[in-house]
Amino acid sequence: MENEKYYNEALGVMQEVKKAIIGKENCIHLIMAAILAGGHILVDDIPGVGKTTLAIAFAKAMALENKRTQFTPDVMPSDILGFTMYNKEDGHFYYQPGTVMCNLFLGDEINRTSPKTQSALLQVMEEGCVTVDGVTRDVPAPFIVIATQNPAGSTGTQLLPESQLDRFMVCLSIGYPSLEDEIAIAKGKSNNLINLVEKVIDGEELLNIRRAVNNVYIKDEVYKYICLLSRETRVHPMIELGLSPRGTIALASMSKAAAFLNGRDYVVPDDTEGIFNAVAAHRIVLSSKARIAKSGAEEILGQIKNKVKKPRSVKSII
Numbered sequence: 447m448e449n450e451k452y453y454n455e456a457l458g459v460m461q462e463v464k465k466a467i468i469g470k471e472n473c474i475h476l477i478m479a480a481i482l483a484g485g486h487i488l489v490d491d492i493p494g495v496g497k498t499t500l501a502i503a504f505a506k507a508m509a510l511e512n513k514r515t516q517f518t519p520d521v522m523p524s525d526i527l528g529f530t531m532y533n534k535e536d537g538h539f540y541y542q543p544g545t546v547m548c549n550l551f552l553g554d555e556i557n558r559t560s561p562k563t564q565s566a567l568l569q570v571m572e573e574g575c576v577t578v579d580g581v582t583r584d585v586p587a588p589f590i591v592i593a594t595q596n597p598a599g600s601t602g603t604q605l606l607p608e609s610q611l612d613r614f615m616v617c618l619s620i621g622y623p624s625l626e627d628e629i630a631i632a633k634g635k636s637n638n639l640i641n642l643v644e645k646v647i648d649g650e651e652l653l654n655i656r657r658a659v660n661n662v663y664i665k666d667e668v669y670k671y672i673c674l675l676s677r678e679t680r681v682h683p684m685i686e687l688g689l690s691p692r693g694t695i696a697l698a699s700m701s702k703a704a705a706f707l708n709g710r711d712y713v714v715p716d717d718t719e720g721i722f723n724a725v726a727a728h729r730i731v732l733s734s735k736a737r738i739a740k741s742g743a744e745e746i747l748g749q750i751k752n753k754v755k756k757p758r759s760v761k762s763i764i
Contacts, residue, residue: 449658449711456482456655456707458646462507465642467500469627473620476724477504477592479703481652482659485615485696486571486591488556488728493596496620499640501552501592506643508652510549511586517559523566527576541578546570549586549649553593557603564610567591571613588652608687608731615696616721617728662702663712667757671715672697675722678750679730684741687731696725715756723747 460478467474480487481504489497498514505512515526528544545551546567556564570576571591575584593614596603611617623631647655664672673694680688689697697718704717727743736746 449655452655452658453706453709455647455651459504459507462643462646463500463503466503466639467496468630468639469623470496470500470620473500473618475707476616476618476721479700479707479721480616481508481590482656482706483615483696483699483703484588484656484660485699486613487593488611488614488617489592489594489620490597490617490728491594491619491621497594498552498554500620501550501594502640503643504592505550505552506640507646508550509645509648510588510590510652511649512550512552513545513548514552514554515545516554517556517563519558519560521559521563523563524578526563526566527570527578530579530581539579541581541583544576546576547585549588550590550592553591555596556593557595557606559604561604561607564604564606568610568613571610586649588649588656608729611728612690612692614728615700616724618724659703659706660699661711662705664698664701665712665757668701668713668715668718669698671754671757672701672718674754675718675726675750678754679726679747682746682750684733684736684739684746685730686733689726689729693726693729697722700725719751719756722751 456478460474463474463478464471477487477500489500491497502512504510515521524544526544526546528542528547530539530541532539553567556567570585570589574587574589575582577583591614595606622628676689676691676694676697678688679685682688700721701713701718704721705711705713708717723744726747730743730746732741732743732746
C-alpha cells in the first residue's frame with residue numbers, strides 16, 4: 447500500500463491507546479477509523495467502563511490539545527462556545543474562548559444537560575466554527591468531538607435530537623470487560639496506565655494521514671452498494687426514519703478509513719459491511735412495529751445487510 451508511513455503511524459496510535467485500555471481492540475479500531483475519516487464519536491455506555499480514559503488516551507497519542515466538559519443541567523452554551531466580555535478600561539468587547547476551542551473536545555455525559563446546551567454543538571460539529579454575538583470563529587484543526595452518554599432511561603438523562611445524533615460519524619459501546627481483563631483490572635493493573643501513553647503523531651501529521659485516507663479508492667460498484675444499504679434503511683418496515691445523505695457520506699468515509707487500517711488503498715464490500723452498524727444504528731428511528739416485536743437496531747441492520755447483495759469478488763472490482 448502507498449503511504450506506508452502513515453499506515454504505520456495510525457497503527458502506532460492504536461498501540462499506544464491499548465496501553466491504557468485493557469481489551470476492547472474493536473472499539474479502539476472503530477474510533478481510530480472515525481478520527482481518520484474526519485468524524486466525531488459518540489460512546490454510549492454505562493458509567494465506569496473507561497469511556498473517558500479512552501478519549502484521553504487518543505488525545506495523548508496524537509498530542510492534541512484536549513479539553514473536557516462534564517455536562518450537567520446547569521452547563522450553559524457560553525461555557526462551551528465562549529462569550530464576549532466588555533472591558534470598561536478601553537471600551538472594547540473581548541472574546542473569551544469556551545472549552546470547545548481545542549483539537550479534541552471531550553463532552554462527558556452529554557445527555558445530562560439541557561437541549562439548549564446540547565444544540566450549542568451543532569454548528570461546530572458540522573462546520574468547524576462557532577458563532578458568538580454575530581462573530582464566527584474557526585476552531586483549531588484538526589477538531590474532534592468525543593462525547594459520552596449514559597444509556598437512554600438512566601436517571602437525569604435527556605435524549606439527543608436526531609439532528610445531533612446525525613453529526614456523530616459513529617456510535618459505539620465499550621461494554622463490560624472479559625473475565626480475564628476484569629481480573630487484571632481488579633488486580634490494579636490498569637492503575638495509572640494512561641501515563642504510559644506516548645506521543646506518536648501530532649495534529650499536523652493527523653491532517654496528512656486524513657488526506658491519504660481521503661484518497662483511498664472506491665469503485666462505482668462499491669459506491670452503489672453503500673447507497674443501497676442507506677436506501678434500504680428508508681424503506682424497511684421496521685424503520686420509521688432511515689439514514690440521511692449525511693449518513694451515506696459517513697458510510698463512504700468510514701469505509702475508506704477501514705480499508706486504510708486494513709492495509710489497503712481501495713475499499714472492498716467487507717470494509718463497508720464491517721462498519722455499517724456503527725455508522726447506522728444511532729441514525730435510524732425504529733417504528734412502533736419494531737418496538738412491539740422487540741426488534742433492536744442491530745438485528746434490523748443485520749437483516750438489511752443480508753438483503754442487499756454485495757458486489758462481485760474483490761479481484762473483479764479492483
